[in-house]
Every structure is written in structure tokens, then in C-alpha cells.
Amino acid sequence: MTHNSELTSSDSQTQNIALELTCPIGLENILEKELHDIGLTETRLGEAQVKLTTDLRGMYLACLWSRVATRIMMPLATFKVGSADELYQAVAAIDWSDHMHADNTIAIDCHGTNHAIRNTQFGAVRTKDAIADYFSKKTGRRPSVEKQNPDLRIALKIKRDQAVLSLDMTGESLHRRGYRQQGAMAPLKENLAAGLLMRAGWGKDTRFQQLVDPMCGSATFLVEAALMSLNIAPGLRRQYWGFKGWKQHDHRLWQQLNDFAKNERLQPQDLTVSFQGTDREQKAIAAARENIKRAGLSNVVTVSLSAFQQHEFEWQQQPTLVMVNPPYGERLGDEMALVSLYRQLGDWAIEHALEGEMMLLTSSENLARQIPIRPEKSSRVLNGGLECRAYRFPISDSHIKAGSREQVGLSAGAQMVLNRLQKNQKKLRKWVERENIACYRVYDADMPEYAVAIDIYNDWAHVQEYQAPKSVDETKAQQRLFEVVAAIPTALNIPETNVVVKQRLRQSGKQQYEKVDQQQHEMVVEEHGCDFIVNLKDYLDTGLFLDHRPVRKLIQEKANGVRFLNLFCYTASGSVHAGQGGAKSSLSVDMSNTYTEWARRNLELNEFSERDHQVVRADCFEWLRQADGEFDLIFMDPPTFSNSKKMAGVLDIQRDHVDLIDLAMARLHAKGELIFSNNYRRFELDAEISERYEVENITRQSLDPDFERNQKIHQCWILRHKA
Template sequence: MSTILETPEIADSLYALEITCPLGLENVLEKELHREGLTQTRLGEAQVKLTTDLEGIYKACLWSRVATRVMLPIANFKMESADDLYDAVKAIPWSDHMKATNTIAIDCHGTNHHIRNTQFGAVRAKDAIADYFVALTGERPSVEKEQPDLRIALRIKRDVVTVSIDLSGESMHRRGYRQHGGMAPLKENLAAGLLLRAGWGTDCELTQLIDPMCGSGTFLVEAALMSLDIAPGLRRQYWGFKGWSQHQHRMWQQLMDFAKNRKKDPKTLGIRFQGTDREQKAIAAARENIKRAGLVGVVEVSMTPFQEHEFDIVPDAPGLVITNPPYGERLGDEMALIALYSQLGEWVVNHARGWQLMMLTSNEQLARQIPARPEKSTRVINGGIECRAYLFPLHSGNIKEDVVAKSVMSPGAQMFANRLQKNAKKLKKWVANNKIQCYRVYDADMPEYAVAIDIYKDWAHVQEYQAPKSVDPEKAKQRLFDVMSAIPTALNISESNVVLKHRQRQTGKEQYEKLDQSKHEMVVEEHGCEFIVNLKDYLDTGLFLDHRPVRKLIQEKANGTRFLNLFCYTASASVHAGQGGARSSLSVDMSNTYTEWARRNIELNEFSERDHQVERADCIEWLKQSRDEFDLIFMDPPTFSNSKKMADVLDIQRDHGELVRLAMARLSEKGELIFSNNYRRFVLDDSLEQEFDVANITRQTLDLDFDRNNKIHQCYVIKHKA
């Protein structure tokens, strides 16, 4: 049997509400309610309990900037079975709250031994309400998931169930002005809560607000709405209480009219709201949100990196810098963002002394790049990520002057930046003349900085080589920090466009495993061909840059040929062959991932699937069984492979003789085999030079960006002897 624990409604004119909010902002919500005269409050976790009348309900809905939902609990009971849930919900006097002709939606949160999934709980509650009205009137309410007349919430916690009416109807963070967000939009009520925590408000003394990484402009819009005393609920058309039987339309309309009259004149405000972002999509979204919020001319945003923007700052006037920069949830992202946070710290110290900085981040290491001591921090959840909002007073006594006095980059980072700039300058003319979009700018030139850095358009792809066990891990990490902090400045690349991977020997299925799920793809060009590259999801990007001259050679030799690409990877060589006029091509690889990628590359370049085919197979077994003949063959096998898809383990030094002979058996009388591999200590089997006409062309297949490392690959042209 169900047991009623309490009656949440206090009296005829008073209601006991539960007003939810983002975790960590309970105190902010309570103070906000007190300012509206709603003082009978009690703090809970991610909520404030409020006892108030009907007018107080409307005020909380209309004026709370921090609240997520305004809930009215109407029943609270113990449940020992699913039938108990049905019986207790049916026993609620629903005719006090709705009519049989109303539409309803039921949200169920939580499960227990009796209610094993939320959908089942919602269905049992819906049946109970329907049966209540059938017994009373012969009619039943219908379900409407989007904007029902009454939204009902069930919260199940162990054996206790709370049934509430959602008077807000939907999350109150939806103000009605935002249609689009940036890559990771901040919810409006979280933004408002952090602004209030930082001291911003209707009557605050701060006269300037800057968001240097504003994204879709949420901080700026919320701050302006506060300063103009515009009620956050004023633009919303849908409210859960409008279908509630106890709703009084006239009282609500009077409060709405009063709210409209409270709005301040922007011309008399005397406050500046400025934001920048380097992403075009983010600024476009910010401008649309500003327009929809009616704040054109009040809030100004610019598509500029904050480091380069000239903000209109009034000297000696107090202000707030508030921002939600990228967090760096993975190690590589964190490393790339060190420079960004350091530059933010340098910027606020140089441009916003005497102000305050509120910064939201999930990464304590990044927060330490701000050269000031945080006065306080607030734990919040943003987009499912646990974060802290740090408040930094930027007055002289709180700034770490010894840190500011130093260069933004450490001596090691500065030294590395100098080398990068030198390399980039050396390559600049060659890159421009050859219209190269992807190239290597650094490859362990200095042994202590053991990374390779490749440029893909305006992105930097960094691969950290595995350090010997003799190297102190802390020193290695510090050097990596130096590398990542130097790249954005030295190469003029956005911090968010730097991708870091740790490179070590791959075996078995590791050769094809995903590192990420972001599917970060872009299309790059090379010698008239287009390729899909993916900088984040796999260890390799889909294009081996050191083979650029080899691919060009294939393109020059391919006209009219039947081309075979063994261990084809993403079939970039086949695309070059097609571009060079190959009559046909066949690309063979045993990886599902790469053969699918190969097909997409061939399709991207608009070559016929009939003439340019891709086949998934073990190349060695395929060569043993094939009887086809080809005029031009490219073979670039891995150094080592023990994939389960292969019949045997492949060791290129041991097995290359057999591989070459199998390939030569498929080569036409006057054809050419281009054989390449990346084993740095590779030595060609002498007997191959006795059987075939062999030319070592390694030197000719190294472009300027790889000329320091003449062992990056070995390359041979092999023909039948006359």
C-alpha cells in the first residue's frame, strides 16, 4: 500500500515550491528571490524551497534569472510496488489542477526495484490520471509531449515518490532570444548566475563588461538584460501554469505589464558591453542573439582574436571581464590551450587592472596560467562537465607581479618558438610557389623537443615521439608544455587548431583504433588532387606527407597505365594516378576503415568506381592468388604488422624480398614497381638487384620539408631486366 508522507500545499493561499537551479548557484538564486520580496526560503541541493502565494509563483517565473524550473509538489508517498504508484497517483485530486479536456505530459526521473525504467513509470502515472478522470467525467486527457497544458513530474528516489506540477513548463534557461549557440553554448541561467556571483546586477557600480572569447554572446546578453532590468521571462510565450486550473490570467497580465514598464532606457545606461571571438560562426550566432534580444546598439561584438582587438575601455572606470574559454578535456587539448590562457592572463593584467575577472573552466592547470590569486571559486556543471568559476580581483596587491614580469613563454618555449619561426621562414617561399597546403615544419630538430609538427592549412598536427625511459617524465611534460605554448605564437595558428598525439609503435588492432570520436575532417589539395584528412580521430591523418614527391612521380608516370596500389591506406596514390590519366586503378588494403576512406577519396575526385576500384584483402594473399597484370605498381607496406586479419606476421626487413617478387609477378614486361617503406634501418636484399633492374630514388623523393631527415622513407623503382 502507498503511504502519503506529507501534503506539500501549505494553505489555501500559500504554496510550497521547489525552485531548481544549476548546482553551486543555490545561494545566488536565494538572494535573487529575496530581492523580489520572496523571503520564505530554505536552501537545498541544486534548489531553493520557497513558500509563497500565487503572485510569488508568477514573480519567480518572470524574474528569476538563475532558476531552471519552478515545481509545485502535490503528493509525496512511499511505494512498495508499481500498483502503489498507480493507486497513489490516482488518489491525487487532479480536478483541483486540471480539466479532463487538458493535454498532459509526464516526465519520470529515477527508478527503483519496482519501476525499472522511466518510461514505464510515466505510463503508469498517465494511466492513473486518465482513469481518475474517466471515473469522474467519462473523459480522459490526451498526451502532448510538446507544450502540454500541464506538465507533471515524477521523481523516484528509492521507495519515495514525489509528484509535482512543473509550473515553468520547460527549462527557464530558454529566454526566447537564442536560436543558435557556438560550439559549446553556455546555458542562459548558468551565465546569469555567474554574473550575479561576480557582482554584476541591476544596481552594481561596474560600468564596463568584456567577454574576450564570447562565443554566441550569452554572458553579454544576460548582463545587458540585467542592467536594463528586463525580466528574463518577458519574451517567453509558453508557461506550464497557463493550463493549471488555479492560474489567474489577470494577475499574470498585471505583473507582465509592470515588468514591461520597469525596463530602463539604454541611452541612459552608461554601460559598455563588448565581446570578441575569432570564430565566424560564433560571432554570427552572437549577432543574431543580440538582435533577437533587442540589444542592437547596446552589445557590441567583433570577429577578432582578443589579443589583437582594440577594446574601447574607459580609464579608471570599474569593470568585469567574464569568459568561458575552451577547457581542453584531453591532454592534447590542454597542452594546446596553455598559450591561450597565458595570453588571457597577460591581457587582463595589462588592460583590465583594477577590474575583476570571472573565468569558467574545468581545468585547474589552465586556471593557474592567470597571474593572479582567485578570491573564490564556485563549483558548477556546464554541459555535463564539472567546472569551477574562478573570480580573480585584478588589483595590484592580488596580481603575481613576478609572473607578469616574465615573458609569456618560458625560456624553453621561447627557444622552441625561435626554431619554429626559422623553419617556417625557410619553407615560406617554397610552400607558396608550389601551392602546398600540408607540410612538415619541425621534426625533432632539437633532440630534447622530440615532436613532429605538420601544418594542414591553418591547423597544426603535433606528434610527440615516445621518450626513452631514461628521460624524467616531469621534464618531458614540461618540454611538451613549452612546445604547445610556442606553436600558436610562432606559427600564427589558433590555440584551438593545435592537435596533439602521442606516437609510439602500433601493433595488431591498435593500428586502426580510433583515438577520438570527433570525426574532425577537412579537405586538402595536392597537385590538383583533393583528399579527406582527419586530424583527431586516428594516429595518422590519412595523408603521409613525406610521400608527396612519390605521389607526384606516380601522377607523372600514370598516363594510360593499369595502376595497382598495394597497402593503399586511403588511396591517395590512386587518386594521383587517376589525375595523371591512368586507364584503371585497383587499391588493396585489409582495413575496413581505410578502404572506406579510399572509396570516399576516389569519389571526392569524381573518378569512376568501375575503372578505379577498391578491394579489402590481405595484400600478400591477394598477390599470391591474383593473375592480373599491371603497368605501374606502388607498394608501401608497414614496417611491422601482426594484425589478426593477416595470415602471418609481416616484418618488412625480413619479408620484403618475397613481397617484391610477388608484386613483380603481376608487373607487365615494361612496367615499373615503386617500392617504398618507412623502416629507418632498411637494407635492400642484394639478390633483388641481381634479379631486377633496381634504382634507389630516395633522395629524389624528399621535398624541402623532409630534407633534414633522409631516412624518413626508402624508395626504389624496380623493373624487369631487358
């Protein structure tokens, strides 16, 4: 790019200005090279910044043309801050009349604290007071604070006992180019995208003939690359600059540089490179198309709603640069679910972009290793505060890992799993469509060596790995789990990012309810006219036991006009079905805070009043011993074992079920019914129960087609009082 122009000179242009240009960590050398290309060569590298000595014209050029910088700061003073008074005096000692007028508006951004300045708001207020008092003494007038677009934005940075006070010449972060909608999905900032493109070798005179982003999101890589190739200055679209209210701002010089930058632009018809992107998320493509339109690149950048594996890209122009920011995986299970995606990405790049390069950004070293290409180099960068590495993969014979081409596609084991999943899916399809089933089990250790359960929740797959026997090699078990995960997206037509993997160890007591993550991953699913909140990631169980679907339907059919009691209610799905079936009232009892709150939310979601449909947190044993109400229909699905601190004793369902059933039957109306279920595989109903009550075993009827292969998933009876 060329930035030399015949512009008038002034004293302000020749005066030296010391600047600090901040940038994303890891891109300091890229920013320095960019400045040198602009003609600004008096630079010094720092951490997440480049120090630059230049004149006014050089500062304007940096503002207008830097694609990598975050902010451009002009330090006014560096001083010690041992007290609030020291801060005040140091700020008041600056000759502010050189920089602003008394009636200007200002905003103070304070970053950092120490023993004297204990919070940033206090630091900002003391700085503001010092500036206001300076002008009050000098002119009798004082500047006012304006947080949005002030005339002058002032930054105070405190680190231990040192402080730096600067003018923010950009006014807001330079990554805000003006083409991206505020609030749109945007995990990758524009200046980080631009820096990574430069690191990969993209520029106005790049050797690459096309740029392809197979998971383009909101199209940040594509737009930034196109702006580079068209030589469009990234600062041209910005309306607000911090220096515009600065007293030494030269409006004429700034306008000349802007006019010159506009004349430097190439026309789209002069481009010799192309830009293509895909994403399988509709929201992402909608945001991408809007960003492309706002950037004026609708006839330059092409994006399509498609998975990259299925999309027909134009590959005539080679070599290709593939830029990709794939999902990283928040937890171990998420990472495992993405192994297949990364392998497919590498295979796809080898097949289509040989002799090109791929730049990949990820926070997971394990996932990066799945790419069947040896990286030439990698560098640390921060993406939204998350520590990542940018890997540069030359797609050449010398860098492709041995055997990779022969291994393109699924392994034999993964193909076997894929075939079984497709067979199961085909078998269940008519039933799923007829009954309008949104959540169901599609695989349950059908092949013993692949010991997982796979459940579908809308367009998500929930994979639970059963604990392998000690005789099974851990590495082999892990490999088999990878093969299962690799098969799911293709077999079930589910995005790789919608596969959730959990290792389901044998649980006891409170472990069965243990939280496995600290995030919120909720969604709403529908079943027989009822809506339920499920959480696929945060807990070992999702909030909806799929094997009890027929039991819940039975409750719904029997519920009209009844008083319903739900013991060990979990998330109260049975109570929701009772309400949907016309129950006069319901009472749901569980001792877990988490699940009673979840139960209330499920009832509220289905618009059942708290007055008629109550939730009680209590030990069911103790509650039954003290209860005196009567119910027409009772559902009880206790855990196999529980030793919660909230319980008076320890629950062992085989040992305690007689007492538990007796207590529940004491609350049952003479013509009522108790539905009793549990999932202990070796459970045997005590003969005493059959002697005292009418007992009907409905286990077979309580299993839908998706659980026919696993008839020990639970046992279920209906108990009635004898006449």
C-alpha cells in the same frame, strides 16, 4: 530591483503554494539570494534546487524574474512506487479537477526508473492513463496528449521506491529566454551564465564599470549582464508558460506583474556600464550579433571578430569584470595546446584590468593554474553535464603570482622556437603558394632539444612529440613541449584551439594504428586536385603521410589508362591520385578494418565508382600468393614491422622485402612499374633485387622542400622487369 506594486489581492494570492525551483548544481545559494532580493524569503536549500513557500503572486514573480532557476515545479503528491499499479492508483487519487479541465491537453515527463517502472516511457504512459481514466469516470471525456506546448505539463520523478508528481509551472526550461536562436552554437546556458555573473558580483548596482568577455562565443555572458543592468525581467520575452493552462491561473494578476516589469526597465541611455566582447571564430561572432539583436541590445553590447590579444578594447571605465568561458581541452594533448592561451589570458587581464576581477569557467584544474593570479575562491558547477569549476580571480597586486609581470610574453625557449618556425614558414611560403599546398611539415626537430614534428593541415597545427631518450629529464622535456606549443599560435597565425598535440612513442606492430581517442575529429584537405579525409586527433597518424606527397603526384602522372594496385594501401590516398590521373582501374589492399573503410570513403569522396576502384581487406602477403591478376602500376609502402593477429606470420620489412617484392613483381605487367617505399631508416635493399630487376633509386626526387632536412623519412625505388 523593485517588485512591490499595488496589485489587487485574491484568495489565490494569499494561499500558500509549495514550490521546488531547480537550478544548475553549484548555484543553489545564488538562486536563494536572488529569491530573497525579489522578496521571496521562505526558502530552504537542497541539491540543485531551492524549496520555496509562497503565494500565487510570489510564484509569478519567481517565473518572471528568476535568472538562475531552470524550472519551477509545484509538487502535487509524494508516494511509494512498488509496482505499476501503485503508480496508477497514486496518480488517479489526486483531485485533478482542481488543476485542469477534461478537454485540456497534457504532456508527461518521466525522469528516473526503478525495479517496477523499468523505462521512463512506461512511467509516462501509466501516469497518462491514470489521469485520463480519472476524467473519463468523472465527465465521460478525457484529456489528449500534446507534446509541444500542452495546456499542462506534468513531471513524474522516480528515485528508488519513491515518486514525486509535480506540475511544471514554467512549461519549458527557464534558460530559454527567447533571444537565442535554436540550434545556434550555445555551450553555455543562459541561467548558468547569469548565476556566474551574480557570483562575480555583477548586478543592477554593481561596483564594476564594464564587462569584457575576450572569448565571447555567442555572447551569453554579455547579453545576460546587459539584461541585468537594464533591469529587464528574463521572463518577459517568453510566449509559453506551463501555468497558463492551469485551472487556478490568474490571468489578470499575471498581466499586471508583466506590465509592472515592463515599466521597471531602464533605458540604454541611462546605463553607466559598458559591454564588450571578442571572438576569433566568425561563426561565433555571427551568432553573437544575431543574439544581441534579438535581445534588443544592438546599441548596448559590442562584439568584434578578433583575437583578444590583438583587439583594442576601450579601457577607460574601470574597474572591469572579465567573464570568460575558454576552451577546456578534451584530451591531454588538447589541454597542453591550451596552456599558452590561459597564460596569455592571465597576462592580458593583469595588463588591462588591474583592480578588477576575472571569473573563469573551466573543467581543467591544470589549465586554471596557468593563470598568473591566485584565485580567491572556486566553486563546482556543471556545464552541459561536464563537471567544471568557476574560478574568481581578483586582479590585484596581492593576488598576482610572484614574477608574473616579469614573465609576460613568451619564455626565451618559446621565443627561440617561434623564431625558427617563422624562418621555416618564410622559406616554404613561395613553394606552398606556387604548388597550392594545404598540408605540409613546417618543423621536424630542427633544434634537437625541441624534438617534435609540426605539420600544417589547412589552419590546424598537428604536433607530434618524439620520445625523449631516458637521459632527458621528464620535467624538462615537458617544459620544452609547452614552449613549442606556446610559440605556435603567434608564429604560424593559428588559433590556440587549432593546435593538436600527440606524444609519439616508438610504435611496433598494431600499435602504429592504435586509436588514441573515442571522438570524431575529421576534416577534408586538398592535394593536387584530390580530396582526403584526415583525422588529427583520434589516431596516432592522421590518414595522410605528408612525406609521400611527391610519390602520390608521380603515381598521378603515370596512371593514365593503367591498372593500378595499391598494397598496404592505408587510406588509399595513392589510389585516389591514380584515379585522378586517369587510371583504368585500381585495387587497394590492407588488412585493417579501420583503414579499408577510410579508403572507401576517400574514393567515394572523389566520386570514383566502387566497380572500377575496389578496396579489399586482406593480408597483402597472403593476397599476393593467391592473386592471379596483372597490373601496370603497383605501389607498395609496407610498415617496418607488423605482428597483427590478422596476419599469418610476422612482417619484418628488412628480412621479408625480397619475398614481398618478388610476389608483387609476379603480378606486374612486362612493361609495368613497381614503386616500392618504406620508412625504416636502416633499410638496405638486398643485392638480389638489383640482379633480378631494373632498379632506380628515386628517394631524392620523392622528397619535397618540407622534408629536405629529413632525407631518411623514407626510401623509394622504381622497379621494372629486365628486358
